[in-house]
Amino acid sequence: QAFLQEGWPDNYQLTDGERFDFIVVGSGSAGSVLAARLSEVAHFRVLLIESGGDPPITSVVPGLLITLQGSKYDWNYQAQFDEGVGQAHPGRILPYHRGKVLGGSSSTNFLIYARGKPQDYEEWNRIAPGWDWNSVLYYFKKMENMSEETVMMNPRNAYLHSTEGPVKVSRPVTLASTAAIDNTRLECYEEMGIERVLEINGPEIGGAARPHFTIYGGRRSSTAEAYLRPAKDRPNLKVAKFSTVTKILIDPHTLRAYGGTANVFNEIDYVQLVLLHPLSRGQVKLRSTDPLDDPIIDLGYYRNAYDLKVAAEGVKYINTLINTTYFRKVQGEIPRLSVTGCEKIAWGSDEYWECYARNTVASLSHAVGTCSMGPDAVVDERLRVHHVAGLRVVDASVIPLIPSGNTNAPVMMIGEKAADMIKADYLEDIVEYNGKDFKSFAYTNEVW
Numbered sequence: 001q002a003f004l005q006e007g008w009p010d011n012y013q014l015t016d017g018e019r020f021d022f023i024v025v026g027s028g029s030a031g032s033v034l035a036a037r038l039s040e041v042a043h044f045r046v047l048l049i050e051s052g053g054d055p056p057i058t059s060v061v062p063g064l065l066i067t068l069q070g071s072k073y074d075w076n077y078q079a080q081f082d083e084g085v086g087q088a089h090p091g092r093i094l095p096y097h098r099g100k101v102l103g104g105s106s107s108t109n110f111l112i113y114a115r116g117k118p119q120d121y122e123e124w125n126r127i128a129p130g131w132d133w134n135s136v137l138y139y140f141k142k143m144e145n146m147s148e149e150t151v152m153m154n155p156r157n158a159y160l161h162s163t164e165g166p167v168k169v170s171r172p173v174t175l176a177s178t179a180a181i182d183n184t185r186l187e188c189y190e191e192m193g194i195e196r197v198l199e200i201n202g203p204e205i206g207g208a209a210r211p212h213f214t215i216y217g218g219r220r221s222s223t224a225e226a227y228l229r230p231a232k233d234r235p236n237l238k239v240a241k242f243s244t245v246t247k248i249l250i251d252p253h254t255l256r257a258y259g260g261t262a263n264v265f266n267e268i269d270y271v272q273l274v275l276l277h278p279l280s281r282g283q284v285k286l287r288s289t290d291p292l293d294d295p296i297i298d299l300g301y302y303r304n305a306y307d308l309k310v311a312a313e314g315v316k317y318i319n320t321l322i323n324t325t326y327f328r329k330v331q332g333e334i335p336r337l338s339v340t341g342c343e344k345i346a347w348g349s350d351e352y353w354e355c356y357a358r359n360t361v362a363s364l365s366h367a368v369g370t371c372s373m374g375p376d377a378v379v380d381e382r383l384r385v386h387h388v389a390g391l392r393v394v395d396a397s398v399i400p401l402i403p404s405g406n407t408n409a410p411v412m413m414i415g416e417k418a419a420d421m422i423k424a425d426y427l428e429d430i431v432e433y434n435g436k437d438f439k440s441f442a443y444t445n446e447v448w
């Protein structure tokens, strides 16, 4: 099935001056969800504009994902470190990956399915009311199709999950040899005092488990797969591929966004030790006035000295894995790598591990928060850009605080919640106007 290039939405040839009710820029983890959900309302005319094209086989077959980074399905950005950081990377430049394809980074990512912990969202809610755990859990469940029986049969876990949503989640059955490695690893962690838990999206988040993945039946469950393929024949959803939005048109008198301009190209065609809650902040800046120029991605790693202390302590802690029964039995050793910038420091000293953390630091490509929600930020809690009408931001950039896990699931959840907020805002008017139950407009029987 994966080898069949069928089933993606057709490419829509945009012509100048066309009118739509909603224009969604980018078909990523959030954009595809938003476009598909909005187009459930039959009289909404929805245009989805995406720079990339259909996902290739290497995206659909999870085991081939490593070939996507650096390919034409990647924006291939380069990020820069501050002076004295990241010296082990050639030229102190870090390749910074982002999917450029239907489904965006959900079509190119490492497929780990993690939502973070309830407290993360209680913190969001303090900044942007309406994003508390109970509110977002509804949307996590709306999006999810959990296929693992052990999770659904355990009442402590089952109420946190759903088998009804479009995004398929599983823990693929591994080869016996891989399962044995997983088991040994989990045993080592237990020996270090890290409890084994049933799953990383269950009631206990602190612990170790084999992760869930957005995979089912050997196929990636990207947002292109889960949302766009089922919606591809809707007459009110148009998908313009190989088209890059270069400008948002804003009426200078009303400050209302009313359209955009797009460049249309006729192309054919371990997750490591992670610092989950860094205090340092980076930024994304325009390199020039050319919208097609790559942005400047300024990582800002370790600007807050506390982060370096935490990272170095983390490295030292994970090194104690070597003292567990298994590693003693196999006479495991920590490799003595030569790290640029640390050559003159005694290997294994506290100073060495700090230098090691400073110079080998890399990214898992989970950037968030450059258009954050909040009263003094870029968008409000309904994701409307402050002081501009008719314009919302719906993607990873609105996340106000980094969740304790990966970001694909939270961003898909944001897409789901945003779609409901937009429907509520626009359909309320229509109900009053037409005096009809707005659910009668929907293509599906979704509850929203």
Ligand SMILES: Cc1cc2nc3c(=O)[nH]c(=O)nc-3n(C[C@H](O)[C@H](O)[C@H](O)COP(=O)(O)OP(=O)(O)OC[C@H]3O[C@@H](n4cnc5c(N)ncnc54)[C@H](O)[C@@H]3O)c2cc1C
Pocket (backbone or CB within 6 Å): 025, 026, 027, 028, 029, 030, 031, 049, 050, 051, 052, 069, 097, 098, 099, 100, 101, 102, 103, 104, 105, 106, 108, 109, 110, 111, 112, 113, 114, 243, 244, 245, 246, 364, 365, 366, 367, 394, 395, 396, 397, 406, 407, 408, 409, 411
């Ligand atoms: C290599 C990699 C591995 C990752 N691994 C994981 C993981 O295992 N688990 C996890 O949960 N998260 C993972 N993530 C993070 C997660 O995938 C992202 O946080 C999430 O996909 C971001 O969603 P988004 O909607 O904000 O942006 P994206 O999904 O990146 O979508 C943005 C879309 O907009 C398009 N676009 C951009 N500009 C324009 C324009 N001007 N005009 C038209 N189209 C445009 C892009 O081509 C893209 O399709 C990974 C990310 C990467 C890159």
